Amino acid sequence: MTGPDRLPVADARRTWAWLRLELRARWIGGTLAALVGVVGAAASVVPAYALGTLVDRVRENAPVSAIIPIAVVIVAAAVVGGAATGAATYLIGRVCGHMLADLRERTVARALTLPVTTLERAGKGDLLSRVSTDAASIGKAATSVVPTMISAFLLGVLSIAAMAGMDWRLGLAGAVAVPLYVAALRWYLPRAAPKYAAERRAVAGNSQLLVENMQGARTVHAYRLEQRRLRDIGDASHQVHDISVSVFTLFTRFVGRVNRAEFFGLAAILVVGFLLVRSGAATVGQSAAAAVLFHRLFNPIGMLLFTFDELQAAAASLARLVGVVDLAPDPGDGPDRPGGGLAARGDGPGRPGGGLAARGGDPDRPGGDLDRSGDGASGPGGAGLELSGVRFGYDGGPEVLHGVSISLPAGARVALVGSTGAGKSTLAAIAAGILRPGGGTVSVGGVALPPDRLRAHVAIITQEVHVFAGPLVEDLRLARQGASPGEIASALSAVGALDWATALPDGLDTVVGEGGHELTTAQAQQLALARLILVDPAIAILDEATAEAGSLGARTLEESAAAATRGRTTLIVAHRLTQAAAADRVVVLEHGRIVEQGRHQELVAAGGRYAQLWRAWEARTPTSSSR
Ligand SMILES: Nc1ncnc2c1ncn2[C@@H]1O[C@H](COP(=O)(O)OP(=O)(O)OP(=O)(O)O)[C@@H](O)[C@H]1O
Numbered sequence: 001m002t003g004p005d006r007l008p009v010a011d012a013r014r015t016w017a018w019l020r021l022e023l024r025a026r027w028i029g030g031t032l033a034a035l036v037g038v039v040g041a042a043a044s045v046v047p048a049y050a051l052g053t054l055v056d057r058v059r060e061n062a063p064v065s066a067i068i069p070i071a072v073v074i075v076a077a078a079v080v081g082g083a084a085t086g087a088a089t090y091l092i093g094r095v096c097g098h099m100l101a102d103l104r105e106r107t108v109a110r111a112l113t114l115p116v117t118t119l120e121r122a123g124k125g126d127l128l129s130r131v132s133t134d135a136a137s138i139g140k141a142a143t144s145v146v147p148t149m150i151s152a153f154l155l156g157v158l159s160i161a162a163m164a165g166m167d168w169r170l171g172l173a174g175a176v177a178v179p180l181y182v183a184a185l186r187w188y189l190p191r192a193a194p195k196y197a198a199e200r201r202a203v204a205g206n207s208q209l210l211v212e213n214m215q216g217a218r219t220v221h222a223y224r225l226e227q228r229r230l231r232d233i234g235d236a237s238h239q240v241h242d243i244s245v246s247v248f249t250l251f252t253r254f255v256g257r258v259n260r261a262e263f264f265g266l267a268a269i270l271v272v273g274f275l276l277v278r279s280g281a282a283t284v285g286q287s288a289a290a291a292v293l294f295h296r297l298f299n300p301i302g303m304l305l306f307t308f309d310e311l312q313a314a315a316a317s318l319a320r321l322v323g324v325v326d327l328a329p330d331p332g333d334g335p336d337r338p339g340g341g342l343a344a345r346g347d348g349p350g351r352p353g354g355g356l357a358a359r360g361g362d363p364d365r366p367g368g369d370l371d372r373s374g375d376g377a378s379g380p381g382g383a384g385l386e387l388s389g390v391r392f393g394y395d396g397g398p399e400v401l402h403g404v405s406i407s408l409p410a411g412a413r414v415a416l417v418g419s420t421g422a423g424k425s426t427l428a429a430i431a432a433g434i435l436r437p438g439g440g441t442v443s444v445g446g447v448a449l450p451p452d453r454l455r456a457h458v459a460i461i462t463q464e465v466h467v468f469a470g471p472l473v474e475d476l477r478l479a480r481q482g483a484s485p486g487e488i489a490s491a492l493s494a495v496g497a498l499d500w501a502t503a504l505p506d507g508l509d510t511v512v513g514e515g516g517h518e519l520t521t522a523q524a525q526q527l528a529l530a531r532l533i534l535v536d537p538a539i540a541i542l543d544e545a546t547a548e549a550g551s552l553g554a555r556t557l558e559e560s561a562a563a564a565t566r567g568r569t570t571l572i573v574a575h576r577l578t579q580a581a582a583a584d585r586v587v588v589l590e591h592g593r594i595v596e597q598g599r600h601q602e603l604v605a606a607g608g609r610y611a612q613l614w615r616a617w618e619a620r621t622p623t624s625s626s627r
Pocket of ligand 1: 394418420423425427
């Protein structure tokens with residue numbers, strides 16, 4: 001396993017166990033591939049064998065009629081061998097390809113359900129590199145390296161068996177090369193791995209330097225750094241050159257060792273063959289056939305050896321993917337929990353709506369449907385949200401919430417305010433079931449729920465709104481599969497997004513998200529609010545949903561947010577205090593503790609921490625008080 005800051009990597013035993021299990025599940029395909037492979041290898045051995053017979057018949061001055069059948073056998077074996085080897089390569093690739101597809105799907109599925117804290121700890125880069133680079137490395141191995149290796153291995157075994165079949169001493173002579181090949185590989189692999197890694201690092205560093213200097217060209221010119229930067233790039237390029245040369249030198253030395261093994265193997269066969277012919281134990285044809293068989297192995301064995309490091313790299317990648325698949329689920333989370341990103345719940349592809357039970361209920365009667373969530377008798381009895389004695393610390397760090405209790409009656413609109421780092425977003429994430437509290441409970445309708453069940457009732461929108469790549473209308477349908485055009489238009493209209501959405505180049509079919517039409521931050525947030533309407537949760541949490549946009553945009557977004565949350569129990573992390581002023585109640589959080597709560601006017605009049613924040617807000621935005 002890797003260090004604590006990374007996603008886990010399965011150990012060799014677990015990786016083998018996974019491989020065995022997968023192979024067992026595909027034993028029919030695997031056996032067929034192996035059988036066809038053996039036929040291919042056997043057919044490839046036949047021509048060399050037949051050649052030996054041919055040599056003997058020619059030496060015996062046999063008639064042409066005795067030679068033609070041998071030629072026919074050689075041609076037929078070559079055709080069968082070629083076809084069977086091709087078919088075996090295809091079949092092995094197919095089995096491996098299916099295993100990889102399955103593994104990749106399971107890795108992605110597991111990754112989508114990882115607790116946010118696990119992902120943050122590991123860094124998204126680690127996960128991305130596993131599902132992209134590692135999967136690609138396994139893919140290459142699965143479709144080209146493994147089939148080649150298996151074919152080469154079968155050919156090697158059958159060739160030595162064929163030599164031994166002619167005379168066991170010939171087989172033994174051929175096998176002399178095996179330890180030499182193994183020694184060459186054992187010499188090469190441990191030296192090659194760090195050199196290749198160093199080469200990759202040096203190339204990446206050099207590219208990074210080049211990109212940096214190109215992007216920062218103006219700064220380089222402004223500070224007359226050209227010569228210094230050129231020197232740095234020159235040094236980095238020299239380093240890449242030196243490492244590449246040393247890698248090539250190492251490879252050449254490895255090839256030298258492989259050639260040595262071939263030389264000794266072939267020399268042993270020729271010497272043994274000569275002695276056997278002289279003693280009359282073997283014919284010239286048999287000795288020649290053994291030498292040809294061995295010589296024919298040079299190419300496949302070379303491929304086997306030269307691609308061995310790719311197989312090693314693929315095995316390392318496999319261990320990294322199996323490590324993710326094996327990750328234990330968040331305790332208390334059900335198998336169907338939606339995606340764990342800090343985004344609108346119900347955004348998770350494949351599970352739109354996140355099972356938000358209030359969908360279809362009367363929007364003016366929040367939580368009216370909550371009892372239909374399948375919770376049965378123990379299920380929440382309303383849409384009130386209650387946080388009780390909530391404690392939390394990130395990843396074993398200091399506690400950032402010290403027993404916070406907030407009660408939101410059904411339909412209430414509560415604003416959470418406080419300075420930066422007070423713990424507002426953390427509390428919002430706990431209330432939404434994204435983070436698991438270290439202590440205390442979160443209840444809906446009077447029933448304390450674990451995070452996975454909480455997510456079925458609560459939807460959260462954060463500043464980091466993700467727009468999924470694809471047609472805009474599909475992005476909305478992630479929230480409610482099968483939403484009618486009317487429902488979609490009405491959700492967009494409610495948040496004030498219908499005009500700009502229909503004015504897009506292809507209207508609601510315009511491809512948005514990565515690689516598509518770029519939406520502004522405010523538009524993306526309106527889209528998230530429209531999704532919220534389609535998801536129709538009883539409880540909504542808005543964490544800074546309006547903080548990013550400029551003043552005018554922020555005001556529009558405030559209106560969109562108010563429309564999207566109308567009738568829902570709503571907790572707003574309010575950076576714009578106008579949102580707090582419009583709430584039923586304001587809760588002031590400082591250093592992970594509630595220091596004040598009450599109505600806006602009461603708190604302003606009380607002259608405490610909120611009054612201080614409000615005065616600062618008014619001074620910053622003179623027009624705010626008029627709102
Ligand atoms: N992923 C994290 N890992 C470790 N510490 C974190 C993480 N996220 C937040 N914190 C810490 O937890 C504390 C509360 O942060 P939080 O983001 O909840 O505050 P906030 O009131 O929402 O602040 P802001 O208004 O700036 O968003 C801060 O001390 C912060 O540094």
